[in-house]
Amino acid sequence: MNRRLLVNLAAVIAAVTVLVPFGSMAQDKFIVVQSTTSTQNSGLLDAILPQFTEKSGIDVRVVAVGTGQAIKNAENGDGDVLLVHAKPAEEKFVADGWGVKRHDVMYNDFVIVGPADDPAGVAGSSDAVAALEKIAESQSAFASRGDDSGTHKAELRLWREAGVDTASASGDWYRETGSGMGATLNTGVGMGAYIMADRATWISFGNKGDHEVLVEGDPKLFNQYGVILVNPDKHPVVKAEEGQAFIDWLLGAEGQAAIADFKVDGQQLFFPNAD
Amino acid sequence: MQDFADSLLLSLNLIVSGNPELWSIVLLSLRVSLTAVALAAVIGMPLGAALAVGRFPGRPAAIVLVNALMGLPPVVVGLVVYLFLSNSGPLGVLQLLYTPTAMIIAQVVLVTPIIAALTRQVVEDLDAEYAEQLRSIGVSRLASVPTLLWDGRISLLTALLAGFGRAIAEVGAVIIVGGNINHVTRVMTTTIALETSKGNLALALALGTILVVIAIAVNAAVGLIGPASQRIAHA
Numbered sequence: 001m002n003r004r005l006l007v008n009l010a011a012v013i014a015a016v017t018v019l020v021p022f023g024s025m026a027q028d029k030f031i032v033v034q035s036t037t038s039t040q041n042s043g044l045l046d047a048i049l050p051q052f053t054e055k056s057g058i059d060v061r062v063v064a065v066g067t068g069q070a071i072k073n074a075e076n077g078d079g080d081v082l083l084v085h086a087k088p089a090e091e092k093f094v095a096d097g098w099g100v101k102r103h104d105v106m107y108n109d110f111v112i113v114g115p116a117d118d119p120a121g122v123a124g125s126s127d128a129v130a131a132l133e134k135i136a137e138s139q140s141a142f143a144s145r146g147d148d149s150g151t152h153k154a155e156l157r158l159w160r161e162a163g164v165d166t167a168s169a170s171g172d173w174y175r176e177t178g179s180g181m182g183a184t185l186n187t188g189v190g191m192g193a194y195i196m197a198d199r200a201t202w203i204s205f206g207n208k209g210d211h212e213v214l215v216e217g218d219p220k221l222f223n224q225y226g227v228i229l230v231n232p233d234k235h236p237v238v239k240a241e242e243g244q245a246f247i248d249w250l251l252g253a254e255g256q257a258a259i260a261d262f263k264v265d266g267q268q269l270f271f272p273n274a275d
Numbered sequence: 276m277q278d279f280a281d282s283l284l285l286s287l288n289l290i291v292s293g294n295p296e297l298w299s300i301v302l303l304s305l306r307v308s309l310t311a312v313a314l315a316a317v318i319g320m321p322l323g324a325a326l327a328v329g330r331f332p333g334r335p336a337a338i339v340l341v342n343a344l345m346g347l348p349p350v351v352v353g354l355v356v357y358l359f360l361s362n363s364g365p366l367g368v369l370q371l372l373y374t375p376t377a378m379i380i381a382q383v384v385l386v387t388p389i390i391a392a393l394t395r396q397v398v399e400d401l402d403a404e405y406a407e408q409l410r411s412i413g414v415s416r417l418a419s420v421p422t423l424l425w426d427g428r429i430s431l432l433t434a435l436l437a438g439f440g441r442a443i444a445e446v447g448a449v450i451i452v453g454g455n456i457n458h459v460t461r462v463m464t465t466t467i468a469l470e471t472s473k474g475n476l477a478l479a480l481a482l483g484t485i486l487v488v489i490a491i492a493v494n495a496a497v498g499l500i501g502p503a504s505q506r507i508a509h510a
Contacts (some may be wrong), residue, residue, distance in 0.1 A: 032373060040468050061373065063454035077362030078372055180470025207474030237362050
């Protein structure tokens with residue numbers, strides 16, 4: 001009699017754990033792409049990757065983390081292709097032998113968003129450095145990624161140019177969330193803070209509150225994305241052939257057109273510029 | 276509070292429409308967490324029972340340790356399992372990173388101490404009650420373990436449910452070792468984290484509602500099995 005219970009329990013567990021198939025996810029050929037939250041959160045990768053998979057039969061598995069973590073994961077050999085946006089760090093990655101070659105893929109730009117009442121008075125400016133100076137002077141709340149991502153690195157470069165010591169203001173008006181772009185936007189909108197974000201994530205972001213784009217159009221806000229094949233000499237597990245096929249497609253006419261065709265609310269989010 | 280109303284409608288809509296993408300995510304969540312709990316039970320129950328009836332040097336310290344490990348932070352477990360399974364790690368050759376198996380491993384590490392610690396308490400209480408009887412009919416301490424486990428099965432179901440609750444709800448470990456890869460390792464909690472980061476708060480909340488409904492369903496199912504087994508055993 002006692003056995004019946006055990007058999008029932010075992011059957012329930014077995015039914016759910018063993019018999020449920022993984023469904024359509026079982027594509028034999030696949031590569032892992034270490035990428036950033038902006039490419040995923042904006043919906044770009046979901047839009048263009050099926051086109052590549054259909055053509056090549058190679059499934060692309062995207063791990064979307066900050067650029068810093070993506071590069072670290074790729075150095076550990078936990079990815080075949082790196083698609084990120086921090087050119088100096090990417091060039092170092094290749095120079096150190098972790099990557100084969102870096103290619104420009106596409107660009108967009110960063111914007112500084114903030115509350116509509118704009119306590120620092122930066123609205124309409126196209127001078128990012130001057131805007132940051134004003135935010136620091138007025139000690140208005142600023143939410144920073146603080147996570148060593150591409151956006152964070154770009155933001156820190158601008159603070160340095162503005163001559164503002166953010167470290168001493170940390171925890172005061174300068175607030176490092178240590179999170180992804182979306183989480184930082186949620187936090188920043190919640191606390192009425194200024195935030196530097198990539199335009200793609202901002203446009204597709206669903207929780208804008210009363211925040212709007214206040215500063216844009218500065219050439220210093222240019223945001224270049226690069227793609228790199230992880231070096232198979234360092235990590236023999238790297239699927240060099242499939243990874244290179246993906247890079248070739250992304251840089252080729254089809255991939256570039258797919259990037260240009262991706263729009264949210266009628267706005268193009270990424271601009272292809274492969275050489 | 277528009278978000279709450281939106282999300283409730285949205286969750287109903289998602290459930291009723293039978294969105295195949297959603298169901299594959301739900302099934303993967305259940306598959307990963309139920310497998311993890313089953314494995315953790317196989318490891319944790321004998322371990323907990325051994326701690327309860329065993330008499331060995333260092334036992335108090337072992338009990339403190341197991342109890343403390345119930346509080347393991349998921350993100351730390353995720354990081355440690357990542358470092359082991361990474362291609363630069365000692366187990367990289369297994370190629371398990373970014374697979375459901377990696378997520379199961381991480382959750383087994385999280386859940387085993389919970390099941391072991393709760394089992395220890397249940398068995399120790401029963402042992403205090405029945406030890407004399409069992410000894411008098413010549414059953415040794417270790418040989419009494421299966422009897423005590425069986426006798427405490429209803430309480431142990433609660434231990435399993437506590438473990439399941441931990442597994443199905445955590446996001447820190449599975450997002451690191453699974454990578455939240457669409458159609459491969461995306462589960463309920465990582466989807467909720469993703470939709471939150473996209474600012475789709477109503478959708479994220481709707482998915483959260485569905486997750487809670489699933490947890491209720493699993494607990495209700497176990498709640499029905501528990502008393503039923505009692506009746507069968509006493510019939």
